[in-house]
Amino acid sequence: MKxxxxxxxxxxxxSFLITLILVPIFRWLAMKLGVYDVPNEVRKxxxxxxxxxxxxxxYIAYLIACLFIEWRYPQYFDEKMLIIGIxxxxxxxxxxxxxxxxxxxxxxxxxxxxxxxxxxxWGFKSTTIAHPFGGTIDIGPLALLITVLWIVGxxxxxxxxxGLDGLASGLVAISSITIFAIAYANKQTFSCLxxxxxxxCTIAFLIYNSHPASIFMGDAGALFLGFVLGCATLVExxxxxxxxxxxxxxxxxxxxxxxxxxxxxRRLRRSKxxxxxxxxxxxxxxRLLRLGLTQRQVVFSLYYFSICMGFLxxxxxxxxxxxxxxxxILVCMLTLMGxxxxxxxxxxxxxxxxxNNTKG
Amino acid sequence: xxxNHPKIKVLILWGIVLCSFTGFWIGHVYISNYQTxxxxxxxxxxxxxxxxxxxxxxxxxxxxxxxxxxxxxSSETLAFLMKIKKDNLEENKYNELEKKYQITMLxxxxxxxxxxxxxxxxxxTCEISFPSLSKSTQSSVFSLWKxxxxxxxxxxxxxxxxxxxxxxxxxxxxxxxxxxxxxGNTGITVDDDLLIVSEGSAEGSGAQIWFQGKNxxxxxxxxxxxxxxxxxxxxxxxxxxxxxxxxxxxxxxxxFLEEVPEGYIGAFAVADEATExxxxxxxxxxxxxxxxKQTYDRNELKLFGYGYAFAGxxxxxxxxxxxxxNWAKYDPSKKSxxxxxxxxxxxxxxx
Numbered sequence: 001m002k003x004x005x006x007x008x009x010x011x012x013x014x015s016f017l018i019t020l021i022l023v024p025i026f027r028w029l030a031m032k033l034g035v036y037d038v039p040n041e042v043r044k045x046x047x048x049x050x051x052x053x054x055x056x057x058x059y060i061a062y063l064i065a066c067l068f069i070e071w072r073y074p075q076y077f078d079e080k081m082l083i084i085g086i087x088x089x090x091x092x093x094x095x096x097x098x099x100x101x102x103x104x105x106x107x108x109x110x111x112x113x114x115x116x117x118x119x120x121x122w123g124f125k126s127t128t129i130a131h132p133f134g135g136t137i138d139i140g141p142l143a144l145l146i147t148v149l150w151i152v153g154x155x156x157x158x159x160x161x162x163g164l165d166g167l168a169s170g171l172v173a174i175s176s177i178t179i180f181a182i183a184y185a186n187k188q189t190f191s192c193l194x195x196x197x198x199x200x201c202t203i204a205f206l207i208y209n210s211h212p213a214s215i216f217m218g219d220a221g222a223l224f225l226g227f228v229l230g231c232a233t234l235v236e237x238x239x240x241x242x243x244x245x246x247x248x249x250x251x252x253x254x255x256x257x258x259x260x261x262x263x264x265x266r267r268l269r270r271s272k273x274x275x276x277x278x279x280x281x282x283x284x285x286x287r288l289l290r291l292g293l294t295q296r297q298v299v300f301s302l303y304y305f306s307i308c309m310g311f312l313x314x315x316x317x318x319x320x321x322x323x324x325x326x327x328x329i330l331v332c333m334l335t336l337m338g339x340x341x342x343x344x345x346x347x348x349x350x351x352x353x354x355x356n357n358t359k360g
Numbered sequence: 361x362x363x364n365h366p367k368i369k370v371l372i373l374w375g376i377v378l379c380s381f382t383g384f385w386i387g388h389v390y391i392s393n394y395q396t397x398x399x400x401x402x403x404x405x406x407x408x409x410x411x412x413x414x415x416x417x418x419x420x421x422x423x424x425x426x427x428x429x430x431x432x433x434s435s436e437t438l439a440f441l442m443k444i445k446k447d448n449l450e451e452n453k454y455n456e457l458e459k460k461y462q463i464t465m466l467x468x469x470x471x472x473x474x475x476x477x478x479x480x481x482x483x484x485t486c487e488i489s490f491p492s493l494s495k496s497t498q499s500s501v502f503s504l505w506k507x508x509x510x511x512x513x514x515x516x517x518x519x520x521x522x523x524x525x526x527x528x529x530x531x532x533x534x535x536x537x538x539x540x541x542x543x544g545n546t547g548i549t550v551d552d553d554l555l556i557v558s559e560g561s562a563e564g565s566g567a568q569i570w571f572q573g574k575n576x577x578x579x580x581x582x583x584x585x586x587x588x589x590x591x592x593x594x595x596x597x598x599x600x601x602x603x604x605x606x607x608x609x610x611x612x613x614x615x616f617l618e619e620v621p622e623g624y625i626g627a628f629a630v631a632d633e634a635t636e637x638x639x640x641x642x643x644x645x646x647x648x649x650x651x652x653k654q655t656y657d658r659n660e661l662k663l664f665g666y667g668y669a670f671a672g673x674x675x676x677x678x679x680x681x682x683x684x685x686n687w688a689k690y691d692p693s694k695k696s697x698x699x700x701x702x703x704x705x706x707x708x709x710x711x
Contacts, residue, residue, distance in 0.1 A: 003660070033369050056377065063384035067391060074395045075659030082388065089381050097371045100366045 004189055008180075008196040014068055015061045015200030022057035023208050027215045029053060033099060037216050045164055045286075045295065050213055052099050055221015058201050059092045062228065065197045076189050083122050084194075084231050087115055091155070091227045095220025112155060116148030123338075124234045126150065151230040157256035158226030159219060160263055164285050165208045165211035167299050171255055171306050172225050173202040177309035178231065178252045182317040194232035198225065211296050229253075248324075251313035251331050254308050258335055259284050287342060291349060305338075399590065401430055404437055411444065420444055429655055432534050432688050432698070435464045456487050463532040470515035471695040478516075483525040488537055488627045490527045491707040496573035497553040498523045503575065504555055504568055511565045512697045527703070535701030536686045543704055544684040546650055546675045550625060551591045553705050558629040560669035560690045560698035567629035567671075571595070581605070581632035583613060588625040590675075596624060603642075604633040609643050617645045622677035630670040630700075635662075649674030650683030666690065669700035 001009075030036070030051035038049045052094060070077040094111055097103055120143075124339055127143045162168035183191035202225070208215050217225070233249040250257065266282055277281040288298040309331070316327045396402055399411075403426025410419035423441055427433045438461040445457065460480050469476050493501065501523045509516045521529065531537055541549040556577075557568040566579030569586045576595075577584035582602040589596050597620075601613035612633055620626065626649045635657075646663060647653075651674055657665025664670040667690030674683030688698035 033363055033372065035369060035373075053373070059377065060380050063380055067384060067387045070388065070391045070395065074399065077395075085381075085384065089377065092377050093374055096377065100370050100373070137467055290620070 003073070004076065004192070007069070007076055007189075008192050010072070011065055011069065011193055012052070012196040012200040015065050015197045016204045017200075017202035018061040018064055019201040020207065022060055023215060026053040026057050027208070030215070031105050035036050037218070044143065045289065046213070048218050052218035053096075053220070054205060054209065054215040055217035055219075055224055056092065058205070058217070058221050059088055059224050061201045062088060062197060062224075069193060076193060078190050078235075080123065080190065080231070080235055081194075083119065083124070084228055087119055088224050088227055090115060091223045092220045094266050095218060095223045099218040099220055105318065109152070112130060112152045113148055116151040117144065119151060119231065120144050120147045124151070124231050126234055147234065150234065151227070153224055153257070153260065154230030154233070154253065155226035157253060157260040158229065159222040159262050160283065161256045161285070161302075162217065162222040162242060163283055164211050164295055164299050165213035166206050167285060167302060168222050169202040169205045169209050170219065170299065170303050171253075172229060173199055173206065174303060174306045174310055175229065175249075175252045176202065178313050179249060181314055182248055185317070190235055191232055194228060198232075200243060211299065226256075248313050248317050251309055251316055251328065252306075254309040254328050254331060255302050258339070262281070262339070284342075287346060290339075291345060366375070367696075399659060401426075401659075403430070404434075404440060407440065410684065416444065421537065430689060431655070431686065431700070432467075433460075433464065435461060435468055438632070452487075460532050463529065464534075467513075468514075470513060471697075476515045478519055480519065480521060480525060483528040483532075486524075486528040486531055488528075488531055488539070489707055490524050490537075490705060491525050493527075493707070494553065497555075497705070499573050500553070500555055500570035500575075501526050504557055504570055507565065507568060507575075507693050508557060508699070512559055512699060520580055527705075530701045530703075533701075534686070534688070534700075535703065536684055537703040538684055538706055539705060540709060541704055541706050543673050543675055544650065545682040546678045547682075548623075548625065548675045548678070549591060550588065550673075550704050551593050553703070554588075554627060554673060555639065555703045556627055556629050556671040556701070558631065558669040558671040558686075558688075559701045560630060560632065560688060560700075561667045561692075562632055564632060564669065564697045564699075567631035569598075569627050569629050572628075576627075577629050577631065579631065582630075582633040583711055584629045584631060585616065586627040586629075588627070590623045590625065593625065596620070600631075601634075603638055604636040607637040607639065610637050610639045614639065614642045614645055616675075617642075617649075620676050624676050626674050626676060628670065628674075629670045630664070631670065633667050634670070635664065635666050635668070646674075647680050650678040650680060651685050652681035652683075654685070655687055655689070663687075667675055667692070667698070669698040671700040671702040673702055673704055 019065040035052045036049035037044070037046070037052050039046050041349050066081045067158055069081065094103070094108060098108065125143055125147045127138060158172060161171055171274075178184055180192055180195035180199065183195060205217065209217065263283065285302065288301065289295065293301070312327065312331065316324050319327065345350040363372070397405065403422050403629070407422040407426070408418040410416075410422060421600050423437065423444070427437060427441075438457065440463060442454070442457055445454065449457070462482060466476055483515045489524035505521070505526045520649060527537070538544060541551065543550060552572055555568070555570040557566065559565055567577035567584045569576040571586070571588070576586045578600070580600060580602075581604055582600045584598075586598045587596040588594065595702060597616070599616060601609045601616070603610045603613065617626070628649075643663060649672075651663060651672055653661045654661050655662060655664060655668075657668070664687045669688040669690070670685070671687075672683060674685075684702050684704070686700040686702045688700045690698045
C-alpha cells in the first residue's frame with residue numbers, strides 16, 4: 001500500500017474511533033443538560049424524546065483528524081483543512097444555538113451566506129464550470145454566487161434530510177464513498193482525506209443513530225457535515241485553477257438536493273400564507289412514510305436510490321463533459337419521473353382512503 | 361444539579377466547542393512549527409539554526425544536502441554557504457562560488473527587470489572546460505540560447521556571448537554537464553554532444569533536445585522523449601506525451617519506453633507540466649533508465665514535481681541513480697520560470 005492509502009485508512013479508523021467514543025459522552029452530556037429533541041412538532045417522526053448533540057462529536061473528530069494529518073502526514077496537509085475547521089466552528093456554534101433556542105431560518109440563512117462569501121475569498125471557489133460541448137467556461141463574477149449557493153445549498157440539503165433515524169448520516173456516508181472513489185481515481189488527496197474522515201465518523205455515528213436511534217446529530221451535526229461536504233467538493237487542483245466538476249457531486253447528492261429543491265418550491269408556493277421559512281411535513285421521507293412504508297424501509301429505499309446515483313456519478317466522472325451534461329439531464333428526467341410517480345401513488349392512496357372514509 | 365435555562369446550556373456547549381477549537385489551534389501551532397523546522401525544503405532554516413548553536417559541520421552538511429535536493433538554489437542559500445566557507449575554502453574555489461552567486465542573483469533579477477548588468481568577463485573562465493566545440497554543437501548552443509532568451513531569459517537578449525560563455529553561464533546557473541561524453545556514471549558514452557533544456561510551468565517556452573545541430577523537442581506541453589541507439593549513436597525514435605492532459609498519454613509513454621531495447625540511450629525533457637497524470641508504472645520505467653528520486657514535492661520524495669522543469673539523459677537497464685538528471689522547482693508565487701539544463705559534451709571535464 002502507498003503512503004497516501006495508509007493515510008486514508010488511518011484517518012478513516014481514527015475518525016471512526018473518535019466518533020465511536022465521543023458520541024456516548026455527548027449523549028450523557030445531553031441527558032445531563034436535558035437537551036432532548038422532543039416530538040412536539042408536526043414534522044417530527046420519532047415518538048419519544050431523544051438526546052441531541054451527537055453532531056458535536058463530528059466537529060471534535062474533525063479537529064483531531066486535522067492535527068493527525070498535520071503531524072503524521074504533513075505532505076498531505078492543506079491549509080484549506082484549517083479553513084474548513086474555522087468555518088465549521090461557526091457552523092457548529094450556530095447549530096448548537098439552533099438546537100437549544102430555535103433561531104429563525106432567515107437569520108441562519110443570512111449567516112450561512114456570509115460564511116460562504118468569506119470562504120470564497122479564502123479560496124473555496126468555483127471560477128470555471130464545465131462547458132456542455134467540452135472544455136470549461138470562466139464564469140467571472142458569477143463565481144461568487146455559484147460558490148456561495150453551493151456551500152449554503154449542500155449545508156442545508158443535509159440538514160433537511162436529517163429527519164429519520166440514520167438517514168442523513170447514511171446518505172453522507174454513501175456520498176463520501178462515491179466522492180472518495182472518484183477523487184482516488186483522479187489522485188485528489190485533499191478530497192480523499194476529507195471523504196475518509198466523513199466516512200469514518202458517519203459510519204460510527206450510524207451505530208447509535210440507526211433505527212431506533214439513541215441519539216440525534218442535531219442541527220449542529222447536520223450543518224457541519226453538509227458544510228464539510230460542500231467545501232470539500234469545491235477544492236480540486238488542476239493546473240493552478242479550480243476546475244470544479246460540480247456535476248458529479250450534484251448527482252451523488254441527488255436525494256438531499258431533490259428534497260431541498262421540492263421543499264423550496266413548496267415553500268415558495270405557500271410563502272404568502274404561512275411564510276417561506278416555516279417547516280412542513282412534506283419532505284420525501286414524510287411522503288413515503290404516509291404511503292405506509294416503515295421508517296427503516298424509507299431509509300433503505302433512499303439509501304438504495306443514493307447508491308444508484310453514486311454509481312451513476314462514478315460512471316459520469318469517467319466521461320467527457322459533453323456526456324456529463326447528458327447524464328445530468330437523464331438524472332433530472334428520471335428524478336422528475338420519480339416525483340411524478342410518487343405524486344400519482346399518493347393521489348391513488350388518497351382516493352382509496354377517501355373511499356374508505358365514505359364507506360365507513 | 362439540573363440546568364433549566366437554555367441560555368446557560370448554550371454557553372456550556374459553546375464553551376466546549378470553543379475550548380476544543382482553542383486546543384486544536386494550540387496543537388496546530390505547535391505541530392506547524394515543528395513541521396516547518398523538519399520539512400525537507402527548509403534546509404536553510406535548519407542550517408542557520410545549527411550555525412547559531414555552533415554546529416558548523418552540521419550546518420554545512422544540511423546546506424549541501426539541500427542544494428543537491430532543491431533546485432534552483434537561491435542566492436540566499438549561496439550567500440549563506442559563502443559565509444560559512446569563507447575561511448576554509450581555497451581562493452579559486454571561493455571565486456567559483458561567488459560566480460554562482462552572481463549569476464543566481466542576476467537570474468533572480470532577470471524575472472523582474474529587463475535591464476541587467478553582467479560582467480561577461482566572469483564567464484571567460486570556468487571550473488569546467490568546454491574545449492573544441494564542434495560546428496554542429498556551436499550552432500546548437502547558439503540556437504538553444506536564442507530560444508532561451510526569447511522569452512524566459514529576456515533580460516539577457518542584449519548581451520553578446522560566445523558559445524563557451526553561454527555554456528559557462530548555463531553551468532553557473534545550475535546546469536549539469538558531463539565531460540568526456542560520459543552519461544553520468546552509467547559507463548556509456550554518446551559519440552556526439554547532446555544538450556537538453558527543460559522549462560517548467562505554463563509560462564515557460566517548452567523544451568529543447570539538441571543533437572547533431574537539430575532540436576528534437578518543441579514548445580508544446582508534455583514529456584519529450586528522444587531515443588538513441590548505443591554508440592555509434594543514431595536516432596532511434598522521438599516523441600512527445602502530454603501527461604498533463606490525460607492518463608492515456610502516460611500509458612502510451614509507458615508502451616513507448618517498454619519497446620525501447622536495453623542499452624539504448626534516452627534523453628528526456630519536460631515542457632510545461634508532466635506529473636498530473638503520471639502513473640506509478642511510468643515512474644518505475646523512468647527509474648530503469650538510471651534516474652532516481654532525489655527531490656521533494658509536497659514533502660514527498662519524487663523524480664520531479666508539479667510544474668517542475670526536468671531534463672535527463674539515461675540508458676535503459678542501468679542501475680538506478682547512475683544517469684544524469686536535473687530539475688527546477690516551480691513556485692507559483694514567484695514570477696520565475698523553472699529551467700533545467702543537462703549536457704553531455706566531448707570536452708567539459710573538471711579542471
